[in-house]
Amino acid sequence: MKAPAAQLKIPSLGYALLGLLQQNPSSGYDLRKIFSSSSMRTYSDSPGAIYPALARLQKQALVRGTIEDGNGLRRRQLFHITARGLAELKKWITQPIAPEDLTRGFEQIMLRFAFSENAAGPTASLQLLQSLREALKVHIASLHTEYEASHKLMPTSGRLAFESGMHTTEYFLQWTDYAIATYEKERRKKGKSV
Amino acid sequence: MKAPAAQLKIPSLGYALLGLLQQNPSSGYDLRKIFSSSSMRTYSDSPGAIYPALARLQKQALVRGTIEDGNGLRRRQLFHITARGLAELKKWITQPIAPEDLTRGFEQIMLRFAFSENAAGPTASLQLLQSLREALKVHIASLHTEYEASHKLMPTSGRLAFESGMHTTEYFLQWTDYAIATYEKERRKKGKSV
């Protein structure tokens, strides 16, 4: 009987690293370069964030670092994801979308979705989208309620800002439908051949 | 000659507090309630975040707390924004939008905009929108470049996630035009009467 292993909590950066390492084994430096490219700028590329984060993941046995041996260059540690790391990553990705997930921006959700196909398969991607769609509907309804209750008290800039958030969320819901359609089309094409 | 007062840096939560206190003097508890409403959930409503943040702002003389005296209830400290606090808030709001401001989500920008009218006047709101529009155009162009370079290498979910970010940003640009039009219409209505 294994120890129940006290539900480890991994910060957002940790999942980003796991997701990238699942795609390709990489060094800390490689990962930093990825984070400094514009689409991944939500995460810091500073060594003070990444190296300690990799060390934590290694201590939890979610990744393993191996020193690349001497092809002339300076020592360089390549990190691989472990089976446990992949399992944690999958667990994170396949959780249904909770209401709180929507309140702090969509970046985390999009990261989960972006990794979902490689890490958990297209069926998981589709399920994530469906869960997202339902959560968005509820969230949009509550935004409307709040808007009705308060929009008359706000200055123009406040009202416009609120509207921006509402419309962006509604747009995101539309995107979800498009993404679901894309996946279903793909499934029909490839069929059971996979 | 005053000491140059080493450019104070205020975390995002600090600006959110300043903005709310500029609208109404409030207690820590009041502010917590505001942060627990769905549209301000980006900020934590935990006492461990808010009370220390208020104490920091007070130490910097950006807010001043006064104990409401005994109308029966328990002591309750009402915080007001100071002249210095208002000046810092304005400075934050009226900065032009920098490219980095766009890389980590739009929440901060929207907060600046939401407060802009009350704290710095409609002209500042309009200027902020114009600065935002230009910054968005540049940002969208770089996203397109990145997309062209990499979309063929991504799995479907990665590509869809990227597209979502791109389209959301493009939609945000459209919103900016709408907001600018709204402000210009208002200006024409009220004219120079203000």
Place this chain on the structure above:
DNA sequence: CGCCCCATGTAAGACGTTACATGATTGA
């Protein structure tokens, strides 16, 4: 030779999270 890129790390400090603690007042 000097400079920039590769590559990894550490140390101090700031900030937020989580959990705990306290106590008054209101209402069932």
Place this chain on the structure above:
DNA sequence: TCAATCATGTAACGTCTTACATGGGGCG
């Protein structure tokens, strides 16, 4: 009287930021 709400705080802990440190390799 018991629970909920008002109201303010503190302590431990984890993580990120900022800045510094180190050193090899390639190139002009």
